[in-house]
Amino acid sequence: MLIITTLVAALCYSLATWMQWQRLSTGPNDGRGATLRMLGAGAFALHGYSVYQVLHQPGGIDLGFFPVGSLIAWVVAGLVLISSLRQKLDNLFIGVFPLAAITALLSITGIEEPQAKPYAGGLIAHILLSLLAYSLFTISAVQAILLSRQESALKHHHTRGLVASLPPLQMMERLLFDTLWAGFILLTASLISGVVFVENLFAQHLAHKTALSILAWVVYAILLGGRYFLGWRGRTAVRWTLGGFIVLMLAFFGSKLVLELLLNTP
Numbered sequence: 521m522l523i524i525t526t527l528v529a530a531l532c533y534s535l536a537t538w539m540q541w542q543r544l545s546t547g548p549n550d551g552r553g554a555t556l557r558m559l560g561a562g563a564f565a566l567h568g569y570s571v572y573q574v575l576h577q578p579g580g581i582d583l584g585f586f587p588v589g590s591l592i593a594w595v596v597a598g599l600v601l602i603s604s605l606r607q608k609l610d611n612l613f614i615g616v617f618p619l620a621a622i623t624a625l626l627s628i629t630g631i632e633e634p635q636a637k638p639y640a641g642g643l644i645a646h647i648l649l650s651l652l653a654y655s656l657f658t659i660s661a662v663q664a665i666l667l668s669r670q671e672s673a674l675k676h677h678h679t680r681g682l683v684a685s686l687p688p689l690q691m692m693e694r695l696l697f698d699t700l701w702a703g704f705i706l707l708t709a710s711l712i713s714g715v716v717f718v719e720n721l722f723a724q725h726l727a728h729k730t731a732l733s734i735l736a737w738v739v740y741a742i743l744l745g746g747r748y749f750l751g752w753r754g755r756t757a758v759r760w761t762l763g764g765f766i767v768l769m770l771a772f773f774g775s776k777l778v779l780e781l782l783l784n785t786p
Contacts, residue, residue: 526570526628532563533597533621540613553610560601560613567594567624574627577636583647584635585773590627592772593620595655603659607695608687615662642717649710650733654772656703657740657765663696664761671754693753697744700761704740707768711737732771739764 536559539552571594574587597620600612639647670686686692711733743760746752752760 522570522573523628525566525573526624529563529566529570530621530625532559532566533617533624536560536563537614537617537621540610540617543610556610556613557601557604560597560617563617563620564594564597564601567597567620570624570628577634579634579636580638581644582634582636584633586623586627586629586631588651589773590620590623592651592655592658593623595651596620596658599655599659607691609695611666611686612659612662615665616659640717642713646710646713646717649706649713650772653703653706653710654768656699656706657736657768660696660699660703660761661765663692663699664758664765667692667696668755668758693757696757696761697747700740700744704737704744707733707737707740729771732767736764736768736771739767 536556539556539559543552543556567590571587571591574590575581575583593616597616600609600616603609604612666686667689670689670692674689687695714730739760743752743757743764746760747757
């Protein structure tokens with residue numbers, strides 16, 4: 521059942537991605553928006569079932585590399601779907617849906633040995649805050665890439681295709697920094713909860729993850745401070761956004777990749 525559900529979810533994500541790609545040439549008002557969101561919502565629901573089954577094991581919760589990747593992609597897909605009901609963000613589907621499909625499929629391949637453990641409530645809260653923060657910063661990274669392309673296209677007077685279907689440049693920047701602020705608040709709460717609930721935050725297997733997470737927090741703090749006090753925007757904002765995301769990605773997945781897949785350390 522898990523395999524079938526995941527395969528159908530990946531298929532729905534793929535179809536929705538293809539449909540959104542087609543809409544780049546036909547325009548956002550081609551009447552297929554409702555069908556696209558229904559496909560995305562169906563994929564999201566099926567993916568959610570897959571995530572639940574993969575994470576919940578007899579010995580506890582499996583927070584291995586691929587299960588966590590699938591969970592984050594699922595949260596990102598849900599956030600983008602909900603946000604697209606209020607804002608013109610359908611083009612984010614092109615990046616988010618394939619990522620969700622790939623991570624969902626990888627989580628059921630059996631490449632990684634299950635690493636289920638029981639977790640206390642406070643630690644679960646810390647993990648959820650971390651995952652939500654990372655999900656929002658993933659969305660902001662995709663937004664930053666789109667913003668960069670939009671700015672470059674407008675500078676060269678290329679106003680068709682992707683650029684024509686994006687919100688105005690100022691709105692894109694505002695959406696980017698709204699997402700960054702939300703992610704920054706959650707990352708701050710995650711670091712504080714880590715100090716409170718994690719017994720030894722700087723233990724050998726957590727030191728690099730903690731250090732990189734703090735470094736990412738500093739990068740985002742500088743970016744948001746630069747925006748507020750110096751009016752940073754455009755390429756400067758894009759570079760700092762992507763730089764912070766790369767550091768945070770190394771904190772979340774770099775440590776997991778090295779410890780769990782290469783060194784086989786739980």
